[in-house]
């Protein structure tokens with residue numbers, strides 16, 4: 001996955017002025033997965049509400065969702081999703097606002113980087129005169145996303161862990177055009193393309209963004225991310241991780257979570273896995289677990305979804321290509337290897353890639369805790385306690401060598417789990433620990449003898 005620094009721009013998006021202003025920055029601009037010259041923007045079904053009446057919240061409306069491995073239309077209530085006609089919860093505690101129609105241009109040239117606001121975001125309204133929303137409307141994208149963000153919030157609240165989550169902003173299909181002037185054989189050439197095919201969480205301003213999909217994505221028959229319940233809940237999972245971890249980070253916990261993930265440029269030479277790289281993989285795995293503990297089985301069926309199928313199924317023992325999800329010695333060696341594995345296909349396992357390593361974490365943590373309890377809520381509580389432990393030990397961990405950090409923090413997760421569930425490290429438990437993480441029993445003094 002390419003590194004990128006969208007926080008700068010997303011923060012700037014939220015604070016745009018009245019007139020288009022070009023701002024300069026010396027920060028590098030790279031892309032959160034994919035660029036396309038043919039983004040598919042949706043229109044709002046009803047641009048301006050004609051009636052001031054509110055939708056009857058108990059009325060059932062249609063949600064266009066990917067459930068049980070296929071697109072489906074689900075009848076659901078709007079209860080808790082609207083305030084007046086605006087798409088946010090009645091108290092604004094979960095979603096402070098949902099916006100659409102935002103348009104910015106990022107200019108990349110030899111003299112630097114600039115950002116121009118072409119149009120400001122507008123708050124999304126859902127009009128009382130509408131009682132159905134076609135799949136390809138802004139309203140449908142917003143309703144799906146807010147339904148599952150709200151669900152993830154309510155699940156977290158039900159655990160009564162004591163953390164107060166700040167409301168998020170939901171940004172629907174912003175137009176982020178990247179223009180670049182390059183010197184080619186025929187002189188200067190101007191190229192333009194849009195950020196597409198991803199969902200992003202930005203901790204800088206607590207925004208969950210659904211980028212538009214591209215024509216290429218659509219032509220390939222891919223499912224759209226806002227139709228997949230796991231995507232919105234995963235993004236909200238990053239919000240929860242950020243809230244519990246709660247600390248200034250060396251770089252923002254910004255994630256480009258889906259799409260055709262690309263690894264770092266293999267020409268970039270030697271890689272180094274730090275404790276921070278592992279924290280990022282934990283964050284990805286944690287977000288997958290938030291989805292897993294929030295959603296029901298039919299909402300977690302990714303059959304036919306490129307990059308998610310099998311691979312991001314927490315229960316699956318293997319990735320899409322059959323490679324095992326286990327912290328074996330071989331996997332650890334590959335992960336900590338200084339030689340980057342070239343890779344550009346999410347169907348092929350790359351143990352060095354943050355989402356793959358995160359998926360091993362999610363599977364292993366869930367599997368070990370599943371031996372101690374059948375309750376997903378209790379497993380979820382253990383994970384929250386463990387993120388709190390990561391938070392409290394940041395200074396100790398900051399300069400810890402990568403391998404040591406992985407071993408000691410994973411061992412601590414097992415300890416917290418065993419303690420929380422009033423169990424002890426008997427022989428069977430130690431064996432289970434060893435099954436998910438080869439060599440971990442030597443880190444656990446409770447298992448040493």
Ligand SMILES: [Zn+2]
Pocket residue numbers: 234238255256257284287
């Ligand atoms: Zn993510």
